[in-house]
Amino acid sequence: MDPYLSNLLIVIFILVTLILIMVGAIVLIRLRSARNRRIYRQKAREWEDIFLDYLHGGLGLEEACRRMAGEKRYYWLWIFFAPYLEVLTGVDFEKTKALCRELGMIGYYRRKLHRGRTPARALAARVLGSLQCRDSVPGMLEMLRSKNPLIVQAAAQGLAKSGDTKSFFPAARALLSHTYFTYEGITEILSSYGKEACPLFKEGIVAGAKRLPDPRRAPGGRVPKKKPRRGEVDPSVVTSIMIDLLGYFRCPGSLSPLGRLLERADDEITVHILKAFLRFGEVPPGFDIKPYLRHRYWVARSFSAKAWKLTGDRQALPLLEELLTDRNWWVRFHAAEALRSAGGPGLTILEDQAAGTDQTAAAISSYVLSRSEVSQPS
Amino acid sequence: MSTWVTVVIFYNIFVLFYFLGINGFYLLLVLISYRDLRFVRSAERAADRFQTFRSEFYKPLSIIIPAYNEKSTIADTVYSALSLRYPEFEVIIVNDGSFDGTMEVLRERFNLEVSARNYGLEIPCRHIRGTYSSTDYPNLVVVDKVNGGKSDALNAGINVSQFPLICNIDSDSLIDADSLLKVVDLFARDWRTVAAGGTIRAANGCRIEDGKVTEINLSPKFWVRFQIVEYLRAFLFGRAGWSSLGGLMILSGAFSIFRRRVMVEVGGYRVDTVGEDMEMVLRVQRVMKKINREYRVVFLPDPVCWTQVPESYRGLQTQRRRWQRGLAESLFGNFEIFLNPQYGSTGMISYPFFLFYELLGPVIEITGYLVFIFSILTGILNPPFVILFFAVAILLGILLSTSALLMEEIYYRRYPRLQDVLILFFYAIMENFFYRQLHAWWRFRGLLDFFFKKRAWGTLDRRSFTEATTEKHPAS
Numbered sequence: 056m057d058p059y060l061s062n063l064l065i066v067i068f069i070l071v072t073l074i075l076i077m078v079g080a081i082v083l084i085r086l087r088s089a090r091n092r093r094i095y096r097q098k099a100r101e102w103e104d105i106f107l108d109y110l111h112g113g114l115g116l117e118e119a120c121r122r123m124a125g126e127k128r129y130y131w132l133w134i135f136f137a138p139y140l141e142v143l144t145g146v147d148f149e150k151t152k153a154l155c156r157e158l159g160m161i162g163y164y165r166r167k168l169h170r171g172r173t174p175a176r177a178l179a180a181r182v183l184g185s186l187q188c189r190d191s192v193p194g195m196l197e198m199l200r201s202k203n204p205l206i207v208q209a210a211a212q213g214l215a216k217s218g219d220t221k222s223f224f225p226a227a228r229a230l231l232s233h234t235y236f237t238y239e240g241i242t243e244i245l246s247s248y249g250k251e252a253c254p255l256f257k258e259g260i261v262a263g264a265k266r267l268p269d270p271r272r273a274p275g276g277r278v279p280k281k282k283p284r285r286g287e288v289d290p291s292v293v294t295s296i297m298i299d300l301l302g303y304f305r306c307p308g309s310l311s312p313l314g315r316l317l318e319r320a321d322d323e324i325t326v327h328i329l330k331a332f333l334r335f336g337e338v339p340p341g342f343d344i345k346p347y348l349r350h351r352y353w354v355a356r357s358f359s360a361k362a363w364k365l366t367g368d369r370q371a372l373p374l375l376e377e378l379l380t381d382r383n384w385w386v387r388f389h390a391a392e393a394l395r396s397a398g399g400p401g402l403t404i405l406e407d408q409a410a411g412t413d414q415t416a417a418a419i420s421s422y423v424l425s426r427s428e429v430s431q432p433s
Numbered sequence: 434m435s436t437w438v439t440v441v442i443f444y445n446i447f448v449l450f451y452f453l454g455i456n457g458f459y460l461l462l463v464l465i466s467y468r469d470l471r472f473v474r475s476a477e478r479a480a481d482r483f484q485t486f487r488s489e490f491y492k493p494l495s496i497i498i499p500a501y502n503e504k505s506t507i508a509d510t511v512y513s514a515l516s517l518r519y520p521e522f523e524v525i526i527v528n529d530g531s532f533d534g535t536m537e538v539l540r541e542r543f544n545l546e547v548s549a550r551n552y553g554l555e556i557p558c559r560h561i562r563g564t565y566s567s568t569d570y571p572n573l574v575v576v577d578k579v580n581g582g583k584s585d586a587l588n589a590g591i592n593v594s595q596f597p598l599i600c601n602i603d604s605d606s607l608i609d610a611d612s613l614l615k616v617v618d619l620f621a622r623d624w625r626t627v628a629a630g631g632t633i634r635a636a637n638g639c640r641i642e643d644g645k646v647t648e649i650n651l652s653p654k655f656w657v658r659f660q661i662v663e664y665l666r667a668f669l670f671g672r673a674g675w676s677s678l679g680g681l682m683i684l685s686g687a688f689s690i691f692r693r694r695v696m697v698e699v700g701g702y703r704v705d706t707v708g709e710d711m712e713m714v715l716r717v718q719r720v721m722k723k724i725n726r727e728y729r730v731v732f733l734p735d736p737v738c739w740t741q742v743p744e745s746y747r748g749l750q751t752q753r754r755r756w757q758r759g760l761a762e763s764l765f766g767n768f769e770i771f772l773n774p775q776y777g778s779t780g781m782i783s784y785p786f787f788l789f790y791e792l793l794g795p796v797i798e799i800t801g802y803l804v805f806i807f808s809i810l811t812g813i814l815n816p817p818f819v820i821l822f823f824a825v826a827i828l829l830g831i832l833l834s835t836s837a838l839l840m841e842e843i844y845y846r847r848y849p850r851l852q853d854v855l856i857l858f859f860y861a862i863m864e865n866f867f868y869r870q871l872h873a874w875w876r877f878r879g880l881l882d883f884f885f886k887k888r889a890w891g892t893l894d895r896r897s898f899t900e901a902t903t904e905k906h907p908a909s
Contacts, residue, residue, distance in 0.1 A: 057818075060817055063824075063825055064821065067824055070825065073832055074832055077832075081838060081854055085842060086851075130478075173476075175475070177475075177479035180479070236622055
């Protein structure tokens, strides 16, 4: 036979074989996954009864472990326990953790933390963090030094969930300097440290603020943005993150330091502090909102209009009225909302503007007044 | 040997090498995406989506949906968009001069009133007649404008949008509830990300309730089934593979997310092309290079957008001709990327691939068939060789499609019934016997449309998602 033809026949044979193997794999995978799903559902139902009984004190740890033992697919155990670990606290959480330890889950993931491939290590960090395994903290701190951003992220998340506040600054530093994470992503991860880390957030603000250039000394009151060198951490980003976390957790005793920082804050940090005030639902004693209603940065004007209701400063009403003609829609909207919330005099201003000659002010005033009509109970 | 025989033989050899090249590359993409999908899936297990959803720190998002004569689907699309799981977002519907009652449907279903919202014209667009807010849904805005085409409508939406991330969705598309979170996560994890997108799947035949896909079924229409196989190939190893290589040149216009300031910087979508999605991605890359800013364009296979695909010969033909025209417009409009090492994998690998294989592919395929037939009839090539060669070509095509089905099975398994997957395998075989050839012909005509400067989008038959789900289903 012609060698070309025989080669083609060999290629055809290989291709057909590969295709049949793939189709066989598809069928097997489907059948296996259906079977696994059935088995998992059945096990989950059994485990749920055992676990709830154990939590209620009907079963001891040993007995619960004996009844749930035998499952070597630790990922299944993780899927089963994960929702409970999100919501359980106190004694129930500790009991769950003890059960996971006795079942071998903690040991398994601790081994994976050190020896697994990247996704396995990332999952292990998440599991151990959720279980608040403090003895895994050294392993996770080690992971912060990795060049792989996924490992760093997973380690930081695990450390944050574990609640080990000593790891806060190493995790923050690693996220800021070894990953490409945005400010939002970093804040979200660090928020898992919880309210217990409030003193650290305040410490972070103090440390960051010391390194911030003072805009009052900069030409035109603006500090030029400087791109940090590789491995360096931008102090304004650190400060912004800490402010957001303080606000998110409403850390006690934070208002006055934030008020002091506001006096020398640049545009972005001003916005973060105003947002934090909104989260707190109050402002520092003696805080004067008026300068911020006249701020050059529209986002700051917008948030200060929003924050006006925290001050109730009637002397600021004329400034809010001026903002009804601001070039930015959000500023106009929040100013109009602030006037509406002021009641009597504020509503009068809105009604006058709605009937007035300035189209911009009239439009936003009418819009906000109509929203208040819609939201009236019928 | 006469000259024409020599030419025919050389052309046959050229086609052979062309065929080896394109399939070799596809197989490489299969291997790369298999490795990366595995990694992505494993990393997904470690991600805490519930935490992400609770997060107050994520950037808010503007979802822009252009609508032109979408009376039958627009309400479902809006409900679907409004029910997405995301901390803070607005939905902007841009009515692009519809005359079928689309605006009336919106007014009636969503209680619209004139909005005080204003906007700057950062990107030129045709006249905006008015903007409307919904009294029932505070985060819904409707922009009514003079007809200017899809790109123009998107540009108007960008002008009106307020948030730093823009998500473009087609009006006949439904996004899975968690899809936004998954794609936006890419922006949070990497500040270099300027654009990201997910997978498109055919909604035809699926059960849709309140703007959500509640049951995934295989459409009984064979044109749809062929497209499902194509889409699985295109997304599960095509896009995934290119994204891994750093050479992704397209994100589906049906579902893609961009940073707003980047879109404004590049001047918005071009209105003189039908391939605005690909053209935007290429232009973003050029502008980022010019201003010397690091950037990434990323594809994630897990977030899904369900869309209605054409169910008729005519509709499919119109679409594929338009896509090929759009491909040509995008490639030639950004030609500086070609073999330009500054653009990395995009310039040195994916652009040349798309130019020689995807754009010129139909020309070579069709002339290849003709020359092969001619060669057999004139005895230049012996029939057994040709038959076996065609068999290899068909089997390679089936292998690639089966690889996509296998990846779907391993990582996603969206089709709940095994029989559906086996039916798709059957279509993966059948597509080689007339669908591929027809497709090549349509693409060839699309290329001619480009060279003869045809402009129209053509019309597509739309059915409401409710109509589409009341087709015969064995279960209902």
